Amino acid sequence: MCVFIASLNSGSNGNCYYVGNEQEAVLIDAGISCRETEKRMARLGLSMSLVKAVFISHEHSDHISGIPVLAKKYQLPVYLTPRTTFTGRQFLNPQMVYPFVAYHPVKIGNITITAFPKFHDAAEPHSFIVSCGDINIGVITDIGSACEHVIRNFAQCHAAFLEANYDEQMLAGGRYPYHLKRRISGGRGHLSNTQALELFIKHKPEYMSHLLLSHLSKDNNNPELVKQLFDEHADGTEIIVASRYQESAVYQIGNLVVPVTMPHHEYIPANVQYSLFQ
Template sequence: MSVFIASLNSGSNGNCYYVGNHQEAVLIDAGISCRETEKRMERIGLPMSNIKAIFVSHEHSDHISGIPVLAKKYQLPVYITPRTNFTGRQFLNPQMVYPFVAYQPIRVGDITVTAFPKFHDAAEPHSFVVSCNDINIGVITDIGSACEHVIRNFSQCHAAFLEANYDEHMLASGRYPYHLKRRISSGHGHLSNTQALELFIKHRPSFMSHLLLSHLSKDNNDPQLVKALFEEHADGTEIIVASRYQESAVFQIGEAVSNTVKPHYEYEPIQYSLFQ
């Protein structure tokens, strides 16, 4: 069975990533509105009924702003650490809130989601590996450095959303104030193109079919530049830049021939209720 992945939005204006199989899916973060999430899902043929849970990486608004309405409307459990929930002040219905702990897998139907810690300037930040039928998808953004947790999990991924936030020269020469430049480039800020590329070159597994470069800065990066940078070292991995303005295509992971596709259920959605 294949796994389908898509970026619904990626950037400081909102982050939301979809990972699922034919029957069920999870969202990693929901930093765009419920209405925009619905519109983008519909445009790429992904039924909202397949979403069974939301997992929250950290409390910054570009990752959580859409959660209260989305979770309430579709009665979705929200997996979030207590410190993240408190700091984010989302005032979610307690019945919808489920805590998680790093490296304790959570089952959502046939999908398993495993969180792992990372360096970022948030209360209790995590990234995730979403697994289904021995296919691992990493959602690894908002990281200040490629720590051992990031390296270990990235090296097991068949596909990944990986942060490539800024070009060092563009950040250094850009209009941002000094304190913000320091924050972005610190060990608890964001991953640069060079840092992300080093992680990719040194730790990309041979079976990684897709890499979606994510959370690009509007002012301090260039999509064409970073795509070309990674394609020089792709060695068979398809490189995609996740947009901050629109949804990506749906990518099918795990087939003998891996292509950009729309899932079979685009025309016949499977109605499936995991949480009664």
């Protein structure tokens, strides 16, 4: 068994993450347009026909704005918690909306999605572990602190999308008003580079092959800075910076030998150059 993962976009302008095997896939959040999602997946050799569901982490627009069109066009079930306010629900058939509960796994074919709670300034925010066989992929962004739920689940990941939103000095000396700086750095805002690195150093399992640093701030972070910071402590884990402007490569997690021509997927090796953004 192997798993294919990609960031289609990561940042305050939209978040969407792809996790799948050879038969099916899920999207975690859909904060970019349907058209942009289709274009980026096509460039990666990924097929929308494999996508079987969308899971919503919370109701902020950069995580849900693409859902009404995407779900309706492809008749995708949308999973969210009962308390998550999703203003686009009126555009969906009620039969397409499904609730999920923390630590109650949801099966989508051979994929299992397990949500867990986190601290963030939303109604009922969750992050996810997406499992295919014995391979676990974490999608852990928009977290104010590395609480026990985050730590416990991160420590099980073979690969993860992990928030590294801001550099403390850049945020403190930046142009944001004081109340916004407090919101970002508070316990229900976003994770700093230092906090993310501490989680990585203390709780990364030995078998973690890839870490995609995600949801970087445009104004309060620098992709080269954060990649260098994590590379110094990578210890065999491939560090990738997910862009707010374009899709990442597709990364294969697992040991299955991939054929030269593979239906629905264009395999891109883990050492592909990542794209830096401003």
